[in-house]
Amino acid sequence: MTPAGAGQASGASLAELADILLLRSGVNAANVLLGATLLGCAAGLVGAFALLRKRSLMTDALAHATLPGICAAFLIADSVGLAAKSLPILLAGAAATGVLGVLAVQLIVGRTRVREDAAIGIVLSVFFGAGVVLLSAIPRLTPTPSGGLNSFIYGQAAALQRGEVVLIGAIGAGVLGATALLLKPLALVSFNDAFAQSLGWPVRWIDLALMALVVLVTIAGLQSVGLIMIVALLIIPPAAARFWTDRLWRMLLASAVIGGLSGYAGATLSAAAPNKPAGAVIVLTAGALFGASMLLAPRRGVAAEGLRRLALHLRVAGDHMLEALHDAAPDHPRGLPLAALARARGLSALHARPVLAVLRARALVSRSGGLFVLTARGRAEGARVSRNHRLWAEYLVTHAEVARTHVDWSADQVEHVLSEELVAALEQSIHSRGGTRLPGATP
Amino acid sequence: MSRTREDAPARGAGGGIAPAQARSVLDARPEHSADNPLSVHAMTVAYQRKPVLWDVDFDAPAGSLVAIVGPNGAGKSTFIKACLELIPRASGRVEFWGEPYRRARRRIGYVPQRESVDWDFPVSALDVAAMGRYGMIGWFRPVSRAHKRAALGCLERVGLGALAHRQISQLSGGQQQRVFLARALAQEADLYFMDEPFAGVDAATERAIVDLLRQLRSQGKTVICVHHDLQTVGEYFDHVLLLNMRVVAAGPAAATLTNENLQKTYGGRLTLLAEASEAVARAERGP
Numbered sequence: 243m244t245p246a247g248a249g250q251a252s253g254a255s256l257a258e259l260a261d262i263l264l265l266r267s268g269v270n271a272a273n274v275l276l277g278a279t280l281l282g283c284a285a286g287l288v289g290a291f292a293l294l295r296k297r298s299l300m301t302d303a304l305a306h307a308t309l310p311g312i313c314a315a316f317l318i319a320d321s322v323g324l325a326a327k328s329l330p331i332l333l334a335g336a337a338a339t340g341v342l343g344v345l346a347v348q349l350i351v352g353r354t355r356v357r358e359d360a361a362i363g364i365v366l367s368v369f370f371g372a373g374v375v376l377l378s379a380i381p382r383l384t385p386t387p388s389g390g391l392n393s394f395i396y397g398q399a400a401a402l403q404r405g406e407v408v409l410i411g412a413i414g415a416g417v418l419g420a421t422a423l424l425l426k427p428l429a430l431v432s433f434n435d436a437f438a439q440s441l442g443w444p445v446r447w448i449d450l451a452l453m454a455l456v457v458l459v460t461i462a463g464l465q466s467v468g469l470i471m472i473v474a475l476l477i478i479p480p481a482a483a484r485f486w487t488d489r490l491w492r493m494l495l496a497s498a499v500i501g502g503l504s505g506y507a508g509a510t511l512s513a514a515a516p517n518k519p520a521g522a523v524i525v526l527t528a529g530a531l532f533g534a535s536m537l538l539a540p541r542r543g544v545a546a547e548g549l550r551r552l553a554l555h556l557r558v559a560g561d562h563m564l565e566a567l568h569d570a571a572p573d574h575p576r577g578l579p580l581a582a583l584a585r586a587r588g589l590s591a592l593h594a595r596p597v598l599a600v601l602r603a604r605a606l607v608s609r610s611g612g613l614f615v616l617t618a619r620g621r622a623e624g625a626r627v628s629r630n631h632r633l634w635a636e637y638l639v640t641h642a643e644v645a646r647t648h649v650d651w652s653a654d655q656v657e658h659v660l661s662e663e664l665v666a667a668l669e670q671s672i673h674s675r676g677g678t679r680l681p682g683a684t685p
Numbered sequence: 686m687s688r689t690r691e692d693a694p695a696r697g698a699g700g701g702i703a704p705a706q707a708r709s710v711l712d713a714r715p716e717h718s719a720d721n722p723l724s725v726h727a728m729t730v731a732y733q734r735k736p737v738l739w740d741v742d743f744d745a746p747a748g749s750l751v752a753i754v755g756p757n758g759a760g761k762s763t764f765i766k767a768c769l770e771l772i773p774r775a776s777g778r779v780e781f782w783g784e785p786y787r788r789a790r791r792r793i794g795y796v797p798q799r800e801s802v803d804w805d806f807p808v809s810a811l812d813v814a815a816m817g818r819y820g821m822i823g824w825f826r827p828v829s830r831a832h833k834r835a836a837l838g839c840l841e842r843v844g845l846g847a848l849a850h851r852q853i854s855q856l857s858g859g860q861q862q863r864v865f866l867a868r869a870l871a872q873e874a875d876l877y878f879m880d881e882p883f884a885g886v887d888a889a890t891e892r893a894i895v896d897l898l899r900q901l902r903s904q905g906k907t908v909i910c911v912h913h914d915l916q917t918v919g920e921y922f923d924h925v926l927l928l929n930m931r932v933v934a935a936g937p938a939a940a941t942l943t944n945e946n947l948q949k950t951y952g953g954r955l956t957l958l959a960e961a962s963e964a965v966a967r968a969e970r971g972p
Contacts, residue, residue, distance in 0.1 A: 294806065294807075423824075426819060426828075427824055433808065433813070434797065434801070434802045436766075436797050437795060437797055437816070439770075440790075484807065487807065488809075489807055489808070490806075490808055492807075493807050
């Protein structure tokens with residue numbers, strides 16, 4: 243292929259992608275997009291409460307437990323002469339065994355000493371196993387073609403029909419309305435169930451309502467995302483949303499948006515590259531959004547946290563350098579070389595170099611002829627840190643009866659964080675016990 | 686009015702008492718009055734059928750600060766939770782101003798242990814304080830501006846007005862405890878149950894809580910606190926309930942906090958009581 247040809251091909255597929263993104267490429271693709279987006283929003287919203295109520299894993303047991311219900315519903319409907327593959331019948335069966343699975347977990351936890359995580363693992367795998375056995379037995383039990391039942395396991399968004407999208411849409415709208423209505427009860431029970439109960443609120447019923455919403459979202463997502471991966475759509479968006487905000491309603495909104503985006507983008511990508519299972523792509527999209535949130539979110543994100551830690555580390559190490567230079571000044575008026583400074587604080591030269599660079603940038607330290615020396619501002623700062631160190635050491639010795647030989651490490655930690663008020667209180671306290679008055683006391 | 690009880694004869698845990706009989710027993714107690722904010726009669730509480738509190742009788746006088754004191758595992762939190770029907774009672778009766786909890790709920794506030802919730806929950810101090818108003822607001826209506834103002838007022842009373850919009854995980858332990866107190870204040874109750882409000886708080890918070898308790902008392906309210914610090918219990922509280930699986934003693938603080946009573950409370954369980962509890966639990970588990 244010539245480079246020009248390659249360019250053309252990618253240009254064409256970009257245009258195609260744009261068509262799909264803008265709902266222009268046929269009724270069915272639009273159905274899929276709409277359905278996946280609505281599903282993502284609803285799952286994000288309900289999943290947020292499941293996460294806050296610490297029931298996220300329970301939703302996984304629920305989802306896996308739907309498989310035997312789908313198969314049983316197919317068999318029962320077939321034996322009584324109904325259209326066995328009608329979606330409402332299959333979803334009703336799914337909901338029934340899904341709820342049964344949740345009840346089984348609660349029964350095991352309530353009546354035995356098996357812990358919840360183990361109970362979830364047991365129920366999840368046993369129900370799923372039962373479903374797989376049923377699925378493989380169906381062709382021998384009935385001549386009715388059962389092809390397509392196994393698509394509920396991994397999902398098949400591309401096959402969504404208009405009626406099914408309407409169903410998902412109705413469920414999504416219902417879930418949205420119910421969550422909005424139950425916002426206060428759900429929030430209160432999730433935060434502090436004992437307090438909610440003391441107010442006379444029926445905690446069990448509120449929990450049941452939340453589980454019912456999870457059931458609805460799960461069966462709505464069976465077709466497109468599949469029962470193995472629907473749990474991701476319930477957990478990942480709220481977990482990602484939590485990174486961005488500390489307010490409940492913003493978290494709910496962000497979770498719905500992230501869920502919707504995942505559904506939308508996942509369905510688009512899988513439409514552009516046919517034969518890719520949409521469910522997996524939706525989940526991977528959600529995963530990518532989670533990764534981005536985890537890394538980049540301000541304040542709670544990993545990067546922000548790392549930067550904060552680095553800044554603190556540089557400040558602490560810088561304070562130590564200033565202290566070392568200050569304490570060495572009488573013997574070394576012309577300053578110290580890098581190696582000696584690093585050695586004084588137990589740092590490698592590689593480590594000490596950036597610390598000193600920051601101090602020079604802050605005009606606390608200057609360098610002449612390979613020797614580092616404090617500037618006027620650096621001398622004041624070094625004196626302050628050094629004094630804080632000795633104050634705290636003195637306090638530990640006089641008030642906490644710590645041996646003088648043991649106080650250095652803790653003083654190294656504390657000297658950076660003493661506020662002016664604390665310093666004043668320390669001076670007062672040490673003085674009143676007849677401790678040594680340190681020079682340079684604040685008047 | 687101090688009342689010291691020996692090991693009470695154990696009534697059948699599941700049996701319950703006929704109401705008529707119970708009333709006559711209750712009326713015979715000099716400290717009992719239908720006006721008392723809290724009146725507990727013959728309450729036995731069991732976890733998984735293992736009794737942890739036996740036959741508790743207790744009356745809290747109106748307008749008093751009551752401390753529940755006892756060693757670990759004495760059933761202090763259990764006492765509060767059973768009164769509030771957060772855990773089931775095996776037997777016995779609890780009345781608030783002569784009425785069952787269900788009818789008196791609006792007049793009762795609750796401060797759970799601080800460790801009982803996840804403080805990383807995405808809400809602000811004001812949101813938590815406003816939860817105290819939820820009983821008045823109802824299920825479906827949003828929190829009105831008036832209720833928010835009331836909640837803010839409660840935060841100001843515990844000295845947290847400036848931190849109202851801070852997320853609760855960014856508060857210190859003592860501040861979190863005060864948020865819980867503000868939420869209880871927002872309930873505008875007449876009787877408060879507080880589960881270890883002084884546990885692990887800083888000196889400033891301890892002073893703030895003591896001031897608050899005294900304010901509540903001067904308004905005629907009753908506060909029942911689980912309290913751990915024997916050094917301060919006599920100073921902070923008027924009444925004391927000494928608990929160790931059963932009521933050891935109850936009454937005015939000065940008269941009740943005798944060496945003999947404390948010795949009885951902390952000097953070890955009544956061995957037979959503990960053994961009987963174990964036996965009940967064993968019978969349930971099977972051989």
